[in-house]
Amino acid sequence: MSEPAAAPESEAASEPAAASEPAAVRGDDAALTARAADLDARDPLAKVRERFTLDEVTYLDGNSLGALPSGVGPRLLDVIEREWGSLRIRSWDESGWWDAPERIGDRVGALIGAASGQVVVGDSTSVNVFKAVVAAARLAGPERDEILVDEATFPTDGYIATAAARLTGHTVRPVPASAVADAVGPRTAVALVNHVDYRTGRLHDLPGTTAAAHAAGAVVVWDLCHSAGALPVGLDAHGVDLAVGCTYKFLNGGPGAPAYLYVRRDLQPRFDSPLPGWTSHADPFGMAAGYTPADGATRGRVGTPDILSMMALDAALDVWDGVAVEEVRAKSLALTDFFLDCVAALVPAGQVESVTPAAHAERGSQISLRHRDAGAVMAELIRRGVVGDHRRPDILRFGFTPLYTRYADALRAARVLGEVVR
């Protein structure tokens, strides 16, 4: 159990001196090294990396599990030892446990363009997809019988939408996310779309798709798992109806950290949850036999909040102090541009192909490269201390978290990838 973190090759092994490398590659590497050093030196977010616990591993999997913000451990120990151990039930009031879903929801909301009072944290993304899809179908009214689902969606969204449709009597129709705007019609109750495709890293058109759905009278649910914390989402600005997302990727909330649900303020009085648990009641401690929903975002709550995971998320969000999502987006694009340049220069031609759009307007905060032997290549990358992940059958996925990823990390990943595939 006390195995050390992925043992990277010695620095020497990843230096561009290998005899097998062509001279042109060595020259490119030197130029890219200088460019990385310059970019890192001028990076306005460079100091934010110090708020995380990191080591010599080149960690490019923050789009799966964000790195540890250093404040989480001390905060959780205090939550456990003092708030739980000493104050015990008093902490529901005195330590802000009861209101944590709304309070932390507001902090997440600030990062996705939602004014306060519209986001609650809790449950998993899957459970929130269920709440959102059923509630959206109810908002759309009984005369609409179709739920459109982004066909390349992270599978749980499709599974849950199908399960919801079975219960509500709707039909699920998968369409490409980019075609949702054209596919919505008078039968469409709900469109469930991923903002960024988990596999390809493609960023979909949230404003345009939302507007098209509204023009057709449909309700749109956005899954923000791969965009929240990586780029501006603008939920309020674009009039999004409902949204869900996880907090363990670019929000660094920890493994399986609670997800969240956004319900636009004017829809809240009509938000009719399929999971009306006691903490969403207008008077939860009245413990009445009949259900009366609370006002506001609280209506999206279900059961007793999982305080330890939630307070870890709360502490993790402190890394955002003084950071604007806009500058995160600027660095994300610069990082992924630079990584693509490094790959072009250092990986032998024909070995990998990017499936992530080159256009900034269509790119999230990851680069996905296709390689015929992606599983073995990623295993070897990880063995050499470059951690991305593999998505079957042939995708190498590299996530870029601007809060802690350096240009030097992007360079090193491309360099080691070149060594591995050469």
Added chain:
Amino acid sequence: MSEPAAAPESEAASEPAAASEPAAVRGDDAALTARAADLDARDPLAKVRERFTLDEVTYLDGNSLGALPSGVGPRLLDVIEREWGSLRIRSWDESGWWDAPERIGDRVGALIGAASGQVVVGDSTSVNVFKAVVAAARLAGPERDEILVDEATFPTDGYIATAAARLTGHTVRPVPASAVADAVGPRTAVALVNHVDYRTGRLHDLPGTTAAAHAAGAVVVWDLCHSAGALPVGLDAHGVDLAVGCTYKFLNGGPGAPAYLYVRRDLQPRFDSPLPGWTSHADPFGMAAGYTPADGATRGRVGTPDILSMMALDAALDVWDGVAVEEVRAKSLALTDFFLDCVAALVPAGQVESVTPAAHAERGSQISLRHRDAGAVMAELIRRGVVGDHRRPDILRFGFTPLYTRYADALRAARVLGEVVR
């Protein structure tokens, strides 16, 4: 409950207790003090208290939030700093994160009479009630249209059952838990019953009700929130179909710790979840568009498990090492008997009335006392360091956790209650 000798009420309610106590009470207190000391000295579980972080407070609210097992803090810090901070995504395999819901589920199962492979931990109790009620309705078949719900249930069960019935087309009929066995009939699909009533502490007849439900062809779902960890449940022995429960009461898992779902082994192949999230898929990392359920208890999972809360629960369960639920039950009954004796001796006659059954076969691990001014009385008890809770309108609730509650605690609570109401 035997009444103490009649004593004149003192008007000097704010004077030191000793001065206002009748001589008979002082004599009773001395005898009870000796009896508590003897009982504590002979308690085979006395040493288990050392596994918890406790202080001078008389904590009788473990049926709301269990006290802190001392091993949780160090374990969570290791999960955060090493497993998340250093191993990061490798911990899904190397630190046992991925299988935690089943592995910890088996540990919970051992405490509720479930052989391994039938319990998964995750989500809130409310979400698990939803899974269980919808799946039970599907198991019962389309010709049965009624869901019976224990009318005095903790409200979330009723809210969620009603929400589930709305989606599945069933009708909810509330009946007293003790009448469920007589109420089940050919229309009954599901009976959702609390093993112990949260308000009165009444223990319901799980074997008899289950047998009656089965004789009528219905599927029974038990809510074990107030029995798991306090008394033997015997899920397998009594042929229970489905069960749910929380882990933050007598299982001491921490605030909002993950709940669990039991699905009897032979029902698992037909368990048809309304929340088929990706982690319940037969091949979750295949990320196929179509859903194929996993075998076994895994089918009850939904989204990514909340690892921090889950690992806290895992550490908390270590306090059960070498402890049998049967000896916990024996001490629970002895503690609550003793508390009732102390109340009878030390609380002026007519002030409080127990609403918890005197018969052992009908008593959970709490004593609920009715008092016309329960809210103010409990506030004053808490101010004096005796922590129970108040359930509206007129119930003083005292929970007894045999792993850490001493007979001296029961005596002190009754003594201070006598002082407060005198």
